[in-house]
Amino acid sequence: xxxxxxxxxxxxxxxxxxxxxxxxxxxPVIRYEKCIRxxxxxxxxxxxxxxxxxxxxxxxxxxxxxxxxxxVINYNFCxxxxxxxxxxxxxxxxxxxxxx
Amino acid sequence: MNYxxxxxxxxxxxxxxxxxxxxxxxxxxxxxxxxxxxxxxTGCLEVFSxxxxxxxxxxxxxxxxxxxxxxTASGIDAALKAIGKRDDINIIVFGGDGGTSDIGFQSLSGxxxxxxxxxxxxxxxxxxxxxxxxxxxxxxxxxxxxTTQVGPSKPLGKEEFKKPIADIMAAHRIPYVxxxxxxxxxxxxxxxxxxxxxxxPKFIHTISSCTTGWRHDPSKTIEIMxxxxxxxxxxxxxxxxxxxxxxxxTYMPKQRKPVEEYLKPQxxxxxxxxxxxxxxxxxxxxxxxxxxxxxxx
Numbered sequence: 001x002x003x004x005x006x007x008x009x010x011x012x013x014x015x016x017x018x019x020x021x022x023x024x025x026x027x028p029v030i031r032y033e034k035c036i037r038x039x040x041x042x043x044x045x046x047x048x049x050x051x052x053x054x055x056x057x058x059x060x061x062x063x064x065x066x067x068x069x070x071x072v073i074n075y076n077f078c079x080x081x082x083x084x085x086x087x088x089x090x091x092x093x094x095x096x097x098x099x100x
Numbered sequence: 101m102n103y104x105x106x107x108x109x110x111x112x113x114x115x116x117x118x119x120x121x122x123x124x125x126x127x128x129x130x131x132x133x134x135x136x137x138x139x140x141x142t143g144c145l146e147v148f149s150x151x152x153x154x155x156x157x158x159x160x161x162x163x164x165x166x167x168x169x170x171x172t173a174s175g176i177d178a179a180l181k182a183i184g185k186r187d188d189i190n191i192i193v194f195g196g197d198g199g200t201s202d203i204g205f206q207s208l209s210g211x212x213x214x215x216x217x218x219x220x221x222x223x224x225x226x227x228x229x230x231x232x233x234x235x236x237x238x239x240x241x242x243x244x245x246x247t248t249q250v251g252p253s254k255p256l257g258k259e260e261f262k263k264p265i266a267d268i269m270a271a272h273r274i275p276y277v278x279x280x281x282x283x284x285x286x287x288x289x290x291x292x293x294x295x296x297x298x299x300x301p302k303f304i305h306t307i308s309s310c311t312t313g314w315r316h317d318p319s320k321t322i323e324i325m326x327x328x329x330x331x332x333x334x335x336x337x338x339x340x341x342x343x344x345x346x347x348x349x350t351y352m353p354k355q356r357k358p359v360e361e362y363l364k365p366q367x368x369x370x371x372x373x374x375x376x377x378x379x380x381x382x383x384x385x386x387x388x389x390x391x392x393x394x395x396x397x
Contacts, residue, residue: 001153003153004153007152007153009150009152009153009154009155011155012110012155012157012158012159013109013110013155013156013157013158014110014153014154014155015110015111015112015113015114015149015151015154015155015156016110016111016112016156017112017154018112018151018154019112020111020112020113020114023117024117043127043285044123044282044285044322045123046115046118046119046120046121046122046123046126046321047111047112047113047122048107048109048111048122048126049111052105074111077111077112079117079118080117081117081118081119081311081318081319081321082118082317082318082319083118083318083319083321083322085319086319086320086322086323087322087323095319
């Protein structure tokens with residue numbers, strides 16, 4: 001590895017090249033049919049490993065919500081802390097043990 | 101413009117699962133937007149966000165040493181002024197409780213006295229978590245840390261009280277001082293917004309749960325921080341221009357929960373449950389603080 005002068009880092013946000021998904025022992029899985037798209041999980045994800053996506057192609061708890069964005073977990077970065085599981089107001093996120 | 105859908109703090113950083121510091125940082129930066137310079141004191145945040153040769157920051161970021169984050173920020177403020185580009189750039193300092201209440205306090209106090217236009221955010225995880233959970237002046241009464249061990253001859257853990265850093269900063273008569281809690285996100289966001297709209301030195305003290313040092317399950321991070329405010333241990337308030345008589349409580353719990361509810365889920369307070377009179381003492385201190393604001397019916 002070549003060290004730059006003054007050890008400056010020139011690429012912003014480059015930790016995104018280093019995935020932390022292997023840290024996980026439990027995997028949060030969103031059950032979209034129970035999700036009310038409140039984005040509380042997205043608010044509190046410390047990574048942030050939960051992304052806001054267009055919601056029209058996802059199952060929906062209430063047809064009125066179809067235009068709202070949905071939270072989608074990026075498993076390349078999710079460390080499996082479970083904050084989203086604990087904070088979800090409709091208990092729509094399952095916490096499943098990772099299997100090999 | 102609203103930058104809430106943008107991420108200025110990249111994933112892939114090395115924070116423990118369930119750390120609250122990235123939640124604080126990501127929301128502070130979403131409110132501040134891209135025209136921001138971040139200064140970081142040494143601490144967990146600096147270490148886990150910049151594992152060389154990578155960085156999590158998508159904004160200009162500088163770290164110099166443990167004790168001079170506020171001095172570095174003061175220099176940036178003066179330099180921007182000198183080249184005539186001061187107007188619309190936010191300078192935000194992130195420091196832990198060690199880098200703020202203990203080691204960085206002299207430079208912080210100097211920054212406040214000189215009146216630099218800087219927002220200082222202290223994320224308070226209540227010990228030196230990065231180096232192995234040693235006590236700091238911000239560690240609360242009764243807590244176990246690796247340097248306030250608990251044993252038969254010393255049943256209490258830390259025997260001293262937490263330094264009231266936000267009160268001390270308010271006593272500098274700076275324009276804005278507040279305590280904030282990311283579990284109360286709308287209040288948290290409003291305080292960052294308000295602080296950034298004011299010119300001069302601003303200080304925000306945020307609680308930041310540490311799953312490793314507080315000894316709780318990573319999934320309980322937000323829940324425990326919420327309990328800190330609901331039990332009244334970490335009240336949310338703001339003071340402008342050091343006027344303590346006009347302190348504004350921004351979250352008034354309808355019925356304060358007993359402090360046990362906050363202490364119970366944390367391993368660092370486990371030994372207190374053998375010393376019920378100490379828990380009563382904590383409850384009494386909390387009640388005393390709130391007596392000014394709660395009207396007895």
